Amino acid sequence: MAPAPIIAPSILSADFAALGAACSKTISDGADWLHVDIMDGHFVPNITFGAPIVAKIRSHVERPQTAYGKGTFDCHMMISEPKKWVKDFQKAGCDNYCFHYEAAIDSTAAENPEEVTDKKTSPKEMIAYIHSLNMRAGIAIKPKTPVDVLWEILDNHNKDEVPDMVLVMTVEPGFGGQSFMADMMPKVKALRERFPNLNIEVDGGLSEKTIDQAANAGANVIVAGSAVFGAKSPADAISKLREGVEKANL
Numbered sequence: 001m002a003p004a005p006i007i008a009p010s011i012l013s014a015d016f017a018a019l020g021a022a023c024s025k026t027i028s029d030g031a032d033w034l035h036v037d038i039m040d041g042h043f044v045p046n047i048t049f050g051a052p053i054v055a056k057i058r059s060h061v062e063r064p065q066t067a068y069g070k071g072t073f074d075c076h077m078m079i080s081e082p083k084k085w086v087k088d089f090q091k092a093g094c095d096n097y098c099f100h101y102e103a104a105i106d107s108t109a110a111e112n113p114e115e116v117t118d119k120k121t122s123p124k125e126m127i128a129y130i131h132s133l134n135m136r137a138g139i140a141i142k143p144k145t146p147v148d149v150l151w152e153i154l155d156n157h158n159k160d161e162v163p164d165m166v167l168v169m170t171v172e173p174g175f176g177g178q179s180f181m182a183d184m185m186p187k188v189k190a191l192r193e194r195f196p197n198l199n200i201e202v203d204g205g206l207s208e209k210t211i212d213q214a215a216n217a218g219a220n221v222i223v224a225g226s227a228v229f230g231a232k233s234p235a236d237a238i239s240k241l242r243e244g245v246e247k248a249n250l
């Protein structure tokens, strides 16, 4: 059985002029985590915000009582230099620092990750560094990156270097409101088959319409931006996503 469902609304779709209030309301509406999209305009063609804003919104949302508990800030670092910002985000109140495999191996490799074979130790170093600062570590892969690049990282016996979560992008990162890429589900299935207890996150185009595909493939951490913040009732949207994952786990 997959680990517990975790619903993590992406605040990229929230009202940025009232972010603190939007974040605390989303947690009251039933969200487990907040998915905080950090974009640098280089790794992805969009810019959001940095650590000072994360520190501000942290003051509106109580810190989780336990690892991965309610109120976890799941920072999705869509940035070219993920190592540079680990400490700043830790100080700002990030709980889960999720960096991109493509950015860690080499910024030039982001376009052709399957061609890079000789620099795969740096994700492990990143993970150990994040753990040394008492955060959870996530590793994300873009749609063109094959899941196989993760086996060596996940099969490692040194726990400090093993990620706590894998994020399989189900859209090209950069923008909310895109269509769910169902052809990413074989990656999720392969991860779930090999790692029954792993937190597997999916991000992009998740809604009431697509949750069954993601949950049946084995995803348990569900990121949704427009489906939550664009809903008449965000609380109902969160419940429906949770039901989708629970149903798949029965």
Ligand SMILES: O=C(CO)[C@@H](O)[C@H](O)COP(=O)(O)O
Pocket (backbone or CB within 6 Å): 010, 012, 013, 035, 037, 076, 171, 172, 173, 174, 175, 176, 177, 178, 203, 204, 205, 206, 223, 224, 225, 226, 227
């Ligand atoms: O990381 C990203 C986009 O790069 C996501 O977190 C989106 O913000 C999800 O938005 P929806 O597809 O759910 O609207």
